[in-house]
Amino acid sequence: MCVRCFIELIIVFTFVFTGQLLLLICHVRFGAVKI
Numbered sequence: 001m002c003v004r005c006f007i008e009l010i011i012v013f014t015f016v017f018t019g020q021l022l023l024l025i026c027h028v029r030f031g032a033v034k035i
Helices: 003-034
Strands: none
Touching: none
């Protein structure tokens, strides 16, 4: 695997993981507010 492909794969994985993490945090915060 080329270095550039590997870097792009890491960037995409990090972006998706961060997005899911932020979504989970927002869900937890909104849930706490509703309670």
